[in-house]
Amino acid sequence: MPTTASNTTATSSATATRTSSATRSTRTTADPESTATRLAKALRTGPFSLALRLAVRQSGLSLDRLQSHLHSRGTPASKTALSYWQHGHTRPERPESLLAVSTLEEILGLDPEALTSLLGPRRPRGRWLHHRSGTLPPDRAWARPDGLARALAHLDARPEFLHHLSRVASHLTISVDADRRLHSITHHHLLRAERDTDRYLVAFRSDHPTGPLQLPESRGCRPGRQRADDTTGFRVLELLLDRPLRAGELTVLDYTVLPGRLPDAEHTVRIGQAVRDLSVQVQFAPGNLPARVVRGYRRSVGEPDTVAELWVGASRTAQLTAVDPAPGIYRVRWDWS
Known part of the structure; x- marks a missing residue:
């Protein structure tokens, strides 16, 4: 999850204020590079949830904006679904969800199948619930x-x-x-x-x-x-x-x-x-x-x-x-x- 510095603590020290501002500036400058590096690795090795989360962070788009873009392109997905996908609580499996992921790749400026290739097979259900998981790249x-x-x-x-x-x-x-x-x-x-x-x-x-x-x-x-x-x-x-x-x-x-x-x-x-x-x-x-x-x-x-x-x-x-x-x-x- 992205972290943000707390804005609730006030200070009367001009030096402390300048130091805090410089620190925030350094973080702002360094974070995109760090996110880009982590994203490149996640797109190679997965998992899907981490790659999606980093791609969204790098884009700077909120879930509201992503939802709006998806809806306008005819592949809607709810904010709840997008949040769950980012944190690994659920993953897209239905055909309409997979289409939404393909559209996300375009919206987020990723290569085609950069995210969908990380999904692997559908999660087992029913009698196959205890099937071994994993992939062999x-x-x-x-x-x-x-x-x-x-x-x-x-x-x-x-x-x-x-x-x-x-x-x-x-x-x-x-x-x-x-x-x-x-x-x-x-x-x-x-x-x-x-x-x-x-x-x-x-x-x-x-x-x-x-x-x-x-x-x-x-x-x-x-x-x-x-x-x-x-x-x-x-x-x-x-x-x-x-x-x-x-x-x-x-x-x-x-x-x-x-x-x-x-x-x-x-x-x-x-x-x-x-x-x-x-x-x-x-x-x-x-x-x-x-x-x-x-x-x-x-x-x-x-x-x-x-x-x-x-x-x-x-x-x-x-x-x-x-x-x-x-x-x-x-x-x-x-x-x-």
Whole structure:
């Protein structure tokens, strides 16, 4: 909260008055710079409430003026709502509230999505009330986030676009062929739109890129554009939804990716935002079982894995499963000797 100096204490000392005035002048001069620095950091790291509060402070606008500006632009929000958003008591989740936040970004002179990108998924309700919270930003999820940013830029997108659809449930089946190469990855996702959108962006990375990804089949979507950053091995795939989604709507997507028979001996899944459940099944070809399969988890790329062995069952399948998984990096790795 902004603080103001008390004006209730009077003094008859001219020296004290001059000193007090000088102090107030110094504070007035220093505060905008301090606020700007804190705002820049909050816009990078959050939380939303702090970023909004600092942006409002820097603008010099009262809640009355903000409310008036929002109303005149057709995206009204009450003073109570604005106050609650600033102090973290509530956060905007309904479509009309998200539109008001987008308008606030313009009124406050911020970049588009500077505030909305900090909101993350909707707060869990009902049976999901105790779901783990948190996010995994790109600079903690990937060793070379600059490559991801460049690949996304070719699609006129930024890293936060990856979260316009959040995963409620995510199930993957990895197929490893008789030549010990990663043959296909089948995805089954239950997704929720965090804002109005008509596409889903998916990021892939391999140390052995072999060219464009192939999608032989899909349901709920169809392949769109595909862009790569060859230096870092990133490839971003655009999936066009069967129908546009409004914020809060759910959809199911099924699609199979053929990555080009990669020699990779692992598959990694990054959970950037809260997910109800996650499963990764790796199925091996008959007569070609690995000597060992392990699962790993780490909170970010800069931390070591927590590792545990996985059993390969009669169906030649190893499974990583998690309910309410914490945001982080999940990995299944197999060794042939």
